[in-house]
Amino acid sequence: MIQLIPGRTGLCALHKIYWWRPMTWKTPACLGWTTYRSHGTWSHTGNRRRRIMVAAGAGLGVGTILIYGNHHRKAAEPESPASTPGPPFPVFTRQEVAHHDNEANRVWVTYGTNVFDITDFVELHPGGKSKILLAAGGALEPFWALYAMHNQEHVLEILHGYKIGELSPDEPPQPNPEDPYAKDPSRHPALHVNTLKPFNAEPPVELISENYLTPSQLFFKRNHLPVPEVDPAAYRLRVQGASGKTLSLSLQDIKKKFPKHEVTAALQCAGNRRGEMNAIKNTNRLGWNVGAISNARWGGARLRDVLLKAGYKQDDEGHVCFEGLDRDQSGTVYGASIPFKKAMSPEGDVLLAYEMNGEELPRDHGFPLRVVVPGIVGARNVKWLAQITVGPEESQSHWQQKDYKGFSPSVTWDTVDFSRAPAIQDLPIQSAITEPCQNASVSPGELTVKGYAWSGGGREVIRVDVSLDGGKSWKVAKLTGEEQLPGRAWAWKLWQLNTCVPAGTKELNIVCKAVDTSYSVQPDTVKPIWNILGVLNNAWHRVRVFVEEE
Known part of the structure; x- marks a missing residue:
């Protein structure tokens, strides 16, 4: 029938x-x-x-x-x-x-x-x-x-x-009351998860350069500990004053007593692109692809204004140390520090941020308050900020003293001396290809290659070179992004190259490399910059694609 x-x-x-x-x-x-x-x-x-x-x-x-x-x-x-x-x-x-x-x-x-x-x-x-x-x-x-x-x-x-x-109606999951991660927020299903507990994930390559401002749902997630639940009404930020007296600020104090400032800034994890280093020799650390970087518009009070309120002077020296509300089961909290000069610089644009892309900070990104240190490695941008202190020494946190440092490829876990390497602050020039993806198939004829580029320390990206033949010949990509002040180029640039696939080509080895205002350029291979922590990989990014038959 x-x-x-x-x-x-x-x-x-x-x-x-x-x-x-x-x-x-x-x-x-x-x-x-x-x-x-x-x-x-x-x-x-x-x-x-x-x-x-x-x-x-x-x-x-x-x-x-x-x-x-x-x-x-x-x-x-x-x-x-x-x-x-x-x-x-x-x-x-x-x-x-x-x-x-x-x-x-x-x-x-x-x-x-x-x-x-x-x-x-x-x-x-x-x-x-x-x-x-x-x-x-x-x-x-x-x-x-x-x-x-x-x-x-x-x-x-x-x-x-x-x-x-x-x-079928889903049965609600029963959380384990003993699981410290049971109350973590929900996340976007598109994210590529590196670890669930703590949660570390990056957006899929195809979506990274879709937006100049990365939607908060797709902004890469880098957590070291469980995400804390914070009551904004009860929240207090403790700031150690120059006289020794502690300044206690509610969220409303920070919003009302200090002028609001906004800055567009990219944050990048030091381990971005670590997967390429792991392919040479496994570092046994998170195998990030190219997505441990994102760009957002941040809003909040200047850290400089808060430190001045606490009695510090412009010409003071030392380090500003931050502690978060995230902690492990032993009570250890996440901490990091930045140089005092960076924190107090009128051109440094360091924020105590309570907004992200015009909205309240999401929990995964530090609600209700976080530090945003433009141009500096993501590890110093402490989330769920609880306390600020100023002193002659860097933070004694594990993540300042025994992590996020660079070493020679010759250094092993048997020979490493963390005290001999400075903590990473500024990051080097970086770029990556987001379209087409690795091992993708492309049609003959017109081809669009896309990606991002960024440099630390406020250095602006001035050029991105793209090669279709592994670096034998180069074309210059078109850059897009907001106008930025000299020395304060905190945001990334998106780039695009519209080109053609040469006739008879069966495979393309696409490469990109960026140049900043200091004329720093990316190294051509990963092996000479490999290190035991798998950080600071900024080698030429390479993508192999296959050309479909006509």
Whole structure:
């Protein structure tokens, strides 16, 4: 028996068949449980697509075809049981959906309580195949929240045509009361997770250079300890005064008593691109790709103003030490320090930030208050700020004394002397390719190469060179970004090169290197700068891609 939904041109030839794994849903009692296999076959009526469902099982007989044409209605119109032919949709768990996370095994996604198989749409996605596959096996909502153009009737109507089932209500997870990470905030599913506890993750390469200001959900997450829960009404920042008296400031004190200042600044972890160092010799540390860097607009009080309020003078010397509210089970808190001159410089733009991209700081990024030290390694930008002290010595924290330092490739864990290496402050010139991705396939003809570039210490990126042949020849990319003051170029530059793939090319070895106002340039290889901590990798970034046959 074949039930067809009338269309303008009728049923076209069935041109493709993809078998999905069996899926079961409950049918009326007289039929019991029926197993259905659903084809990825389509009939075309004008510009419409209709799903063809082939039922095989008890009660309906093999070969029964049901074509669901209800997506011809407006997507916002609620469905009624009478308007949908055939049995109800099958029910899937989120775990079952997650199983379908690649084209070989079909690409399933959820939206609301519905489940969709979008495998046949992947190649048609206007935003590119790689971006839509980021949602494979999970929910569309976190991605559509970043791209508001999806929230349109015709987009929902297209999606509706790919519906295959309903989502089973999830049982809420039962947190382990003894788990110090149980109350960590939820995170965006697109993030590539390096460790869960503590949470360390970076955005997928395809999304890094999509926005000049990185959305907070996709801003890389670098936590050393559990994320603290802080009551903003009870919060107090303790600042040791020059006279020894402690200044106690509420969040409202900081917002009302000190002028608000804003600065656009990139933060980069010292371990950005450590994965390339691990490929040479494993450092046994987080294997970051190129995403441990992000750019945001920060708002808050100048640290300089707060220190002046606490009685310090412009020409004082020493170090400003910070402690966070994050702590381990032994009570050890995260700490770091910066030179006093950086903290007090009117051009240093060091903030006690309570805003990120015009909104309240998210928990993962230091709510309610954090230090933002533009041009300085991310490890000194202490989050969940609890205390500020000034003294002649650097912070005695482990992360200041026994981590985030650079060494010669010859230094081993048997010979390392942390006291002989200065703590990293400014970072060197850096750039990376974000599009196309490693081992991607590109079409012959026009090619767009994208990426980011940044240098520490306020040095502005003045040029990015790109090579398609491993460094034999070079082209200059176009830079984009905000205008920045000399010596205060805290934000990254995004760059793009529109070029052509030479005829007959089968493979491209794309390389980028950046130059800053000091004419510092990236080294060409990783091996000479390898070190036991896997930090400060700023070698030429290389991506190999394959050219499709014409």
